[in-house]
Amino acid sequence: MKILTRNINRPNPAHIDSYLVNEGYVALPRALNDMTPEEVIDEVRFSRLRGRGGAGFPAGMKWDFASRDTRKPKYIICNADEGEPGTFKDRVLIEKDPHAILEGMAIAGYAVGAEKGFIYIRGEYPEGARILERAIAQAESRSFLGKNILNSGFDFSVTVHRGAGAYICGEETALIESLEGKRGQSRIRPPFPVNVGYRNHPTVVNNVETLASVAPIILRGGAWYAGIGTVECPGTKLYSVSGHVVRPGVYELPMGVTLRELIFEHAGGMRDNRAFKAAFPGGASSSCLDESELDVRLDFNALAAAGSMLGSGAVMVLDDTTDMVKATHVLIKFFEHESCGKCTPCREGLFWIRRILDSILDGKGTEADLDLLLDICDGIQSTSFCGLGEASVNPVVSTIKKFRHEYMAHIGNRVTRRTDVEAAS
Amino acid sequence: MMVRLTIDDKQIMVDAHMNILEASKKLGIEIPTFCYQARLSELGACRMCVVEVEGMGKLQTACTLAVAEGMVVQTGNARIKKARRMMLEFLLINHPLECTVCDASGECTLQDFAFKYGSAETRFTGEKRVLRDQIISPLINRNLNRCIQCKRCVRVCDEIQGVTALGMSYRGADTIVGPFMDKSLDCEYCSHCIWSCPVGAITSRAMKYRARTWEMDKAEAICPFCSCGCTLHYNHKDNVVHRVTHTEGRGINQGSLCSKGYFGYDVINHPERITSPMVRNAEGVLRTVTWEAALTTVAGKMGQIKDDNGGSSIGGIVSDRLTNEDLYLFQKLMRSVYSTNNVDTPSGMWSRAVLPVLEDRLGVFAATNSTDELNYVDALLIVGCDVTVSHPITGLRVKHAIHRGGLVTEINPRRTALSRLAKRSLTVAVGKELALVKGMIAVIIEEGLYDSEAVKDYKKLSDLEFSVKEKDLNVIARNTDVSVDDIVQTAREFAGAGKAAIIFGETAALHSGGDLLINALIDLLMLTGKLGQEGFGLYPVIASTNFQGTVDMGIAPDRLPGHVEVSSATERKKFEKAWNAKVPKDTGMNALEMIQAAADGNLKALYLAGVNPLATFPGGKVVAEALKTVEFLVVQELFLTETASMADVVLPAGTLAEKNGTLTSMDRRIQRTQKAIDSVGLSRPDWRIFSDLGVMGGENGMKYVNAAEVLDEIAQTVPFYSGISQHILADNGLQWPFSREDAREKFHEGYLGTRHLLMDGVPLDKRIFSAVSGWDTHGADSQYPMTLVFEDLLFHSGSFTRYSESLNKLASEATLLMNPQTGIGLDVPDGSTVRTVSAQGEVSVAVSYSEDLALGVLFMPRHFANAPASALMVPGRNRDAETAVVRVKVVKV
């Protein structure tokens, strides 16, 4: 089923003419001419579209909150700061179907009463930023963006804003801080951006994939969309599959596909016919799944029930050659590097975890270190300021739980640290 | 709205805006926190204050969570204790355990919390992160490894001080606190970062390794450096003041201090303090003598001169930094023992320029309103001063008002630290301010923006209207180099503001037409009805610490204590009765007249207490002549200044840290200052010296055991100080006038006296507009075409601070500031030496170009030895003297 990826295999897909061929910019005039903003919001609510950035918050509800706030101006921000390791699905949409995003933004703007949109795109996607800017120019030239869109009286303009390398800016309040010209660090919530966002005004922040889903929903109706995927998690999802699979790439599938189906039916199975060992189904922030969990459905609820999370749908697949302790070390170094430094547990705790993993990989760990790691993880998880810290420990906790023997292989039988032994001898 | 919630099984009703942390505090429950401070924006970063809230799965930070109806909160269960222990363990991973040498040890929050909430063992075994650090300033030390990233210093610098010199740089575990490019600190050295730091990451270099925090005793005193009247703590050990600390929640300043208040204490135990009396011997050399010998010499010589030439041949000039008790006894000594009204103080120049206008127009003798009311003004005009420099803590009030959205307009010949923050900064040459103010009045009348209710019983409104209509706004705009729009907007904002006030300073008042300008400012306040209520009023500001005390205590040739006139027989009689002595009836000489008379040989004895006319009085030559010529010169001082070294007798006096007494702030608040250390060397408090001399002069009414006895007498002789005592002043001080009964019964409940004057409005007989004529108050002089403004510096006030080694590290030399456009004809490069010449004399000083100045206006600090202001200031009687604003020309060397 191709909804989000319907246009990506066309020649010159990013050009507005390619987009227009396949019902491009049909939803926008329909919303503007035939629907009230409330009706647009209702349609999105009926679709039960859930935010594709990771949290899975119902998009229609977000729009509704923002539309009810009477303060002007309001803003639509497209969150294109795709930074979760293993995720590259937004890059595909940005590069291959930018107008779908712009159309979704314009509809969102109409629905909530915003006249200004920003696309906050990660700095590492310079080509994507150029493509979006070209697309904006094309859309403006055809009156799909700008003043008095299609003579409807509705104004909506979009500015592309490049990030500069900070994973945390994918978190919506950090993104807003960054857009305001500050260090991108999360804000205290509540208040939420729908009321107090960019420049303290009502702001809707939606993921690229979420916004790209909007035009099809308006065209075919919320009920149609709600019928796809699972009841709790309708629609299709873009899964970014990477790691030890034959065909890494982005796959659009109805929500609820199992991990096994994704790997073996779509991504060509395990590379070199090696055995599956584990997968992080929602990027670096998710808990890993092992072989016994291959039949878990990859949607928000099923993965949460399995103790992991869907996140942005970044499925990193690892085969039996993988050292899970090293893999965890890579992910923790990532989080340590990306910790913004604002709150104590995330800043200091990740530093500490990384040091312990260093020492385990260095052959100096002890079994007691594993308990200490879990205690530190608990401390970080229960007190961190934002989701980064909270989720950062998932790989550690899940790999200790599921692959403790691999840690023990590094540790050996030591109960005290080698340094202590050396000092004693 | 109030809500009811339960914290640790106790119920409480609190305001709905309150957070859990504050609500718990009300119940006496301590929730530990590092990053939270009520005065700062909320951050929620340290995570130390986590609590458990029923129905919320995650732990919540008490500092960021607002209370809500029915909320049930636990602040100390096992889960929370574990989280706190973990937080401390996290912080201590990288915090160096060098408490043994850390200046914060003993008052370190991390130390205290680790003791109270932490664990005895640490599970971290690796090497601590060591961050590269470097010296960021001469007075403020930063230690990055100790920093716990609470961001209090960064927030206080930005949100309270408005300087934004500190920031958080880099990311994650590498995050550091520091200045731009992590180089040197370019700031006001206000010390708030030191104060706000909960650990030893930001400390005072001046204090480093001097004493442990717990070894020092604290004495609550009033800051000696300006008339804000800030409360501070002198921390002392072994009779040495080792540091000053902030007094959280106390006094006018509520703890805030400025660079002078915080770092300037090193004058107290300065090695060059005079420690014993000296008398010039037959060979003309100053020799150390006993107090007995010195006082006998003074008493004998004064008595002889009085007998031979009459009291009018004796004069005394006293510092405006001294306590009310000192000042009162000084004038009593001069009047009742030496029979002279030749009594004055350096700020007498200011008093004579400003007070007669205030008295005439409003019937007041001081600023009408309290400085803390400035926090909440909606509009403010600041004319001819930089209040952030002359009165840094009052400046904070202005910054606070701006932070709240108050519309501040600055009218000054140069841009200031406020310019960047204020709504608008109008850089206007000296003398052009009047035109601007009249332009504003014209707009207000024209647009009907005046307070018609307030002005209905005023006389001469039509005169006012006529006086401002003579010139078109466009002409005013052209002449002042300010846009019509700025004039109109300023006028509208001021008239339309709920609360609006005016501050003016020396540049405005102390130039030839300054009185016209003050009158116009009063007209503006009257017209818009901005008098007699909280948040309204007029604030004349001069740095001199106890300037108001000198006014109240009768340090003037024509006024007795209590603002009453010497010429009044009734008033004289009152004092004669109280003092049991004659009070001379003729108005005396002011300071400048005394200097002239001494130079002419007509004044035989001059008593200088804490003043250094050679450095700070106009006319360097005539002052030197006067000091040389006068038959008997007594100098009572802390240091052997250029003036003291010419004295016949030198009497060593003490600093504020060495005596008890009271001071009166610029907003009439009489406050108690307490002795921290015993007198340095053989020095004595000033009041004691005056008292001893009085007794030796045969006046038993001059005998006092302590300063409190002097205050008792002030309480009996000065009506609006009536009933005052050190006891009553213990808590907050009192703003005169006050109710005796309320003061006695409610002083400990926060009774402050009169917050603002003119509560019943402007007196009926004074409801008249002055409608001043003229537009330019500082006419051109073809010979001296430029205007030199002497400025206070943020780091120095008066010649006193020159003895602070710390402050000298921040600034110790004068340069001449000039707009490069002004300097075009001069054609000299930045930094080269030029001659600055006035009608009085000249100095050679390096020029420094700055576009912040109005054309034709120059700025120079007044108190550095390399460019003594006294050489340029032009002496004269009252208004024709040029002390703050001098006409000069600048010549290429």
Add this chain to the structure above:
Amino acid sequence: MMKSTEIFSARESKEMEDILSRYEASASAILPLLHYVQSIQGHLSEEALTFVAEFIGVPHVRTFEVATYYTMLFTEPVGRHLVQVCRNLSCHVNGAENVLEALKKELGVDVGKTSDDGLFTLVEVECIGACDHAPAVMIDEDLHRKVSEDSVNRILGSYREKV
């Protein structure tokens, strides 16, 4: 304040005015301005950070705070080309470490350092969203997919030729 014309060409000044004009709140223009100035000057010098701060009217320390926060902004000089090797998991399990070692050897520098000829600065970066073509290396704004130890030499060569 420094005038833009003192350090930038007329075209560059115009571009910066354009960037500023895109935002209602001038502070929002910090990142795009820093990106732009870095693209001209290679890194963000003290003068550049001072200029940008004054250009948009914020305290100087603000631009320093921002410039040091984001990994793509450099306050120290870097080589003409920035070689960014992804070190995250998908690239890691596909041999990113070997690619990094090959680059270190080829350039004769450690991570974070600039080659002696001043042409290349080698850095490790987190996921650059090219996991489907791991291991990935980004040189300046060019993405190189499925890089191997053997292709390192050829890739660097193409940049050397540009000089």
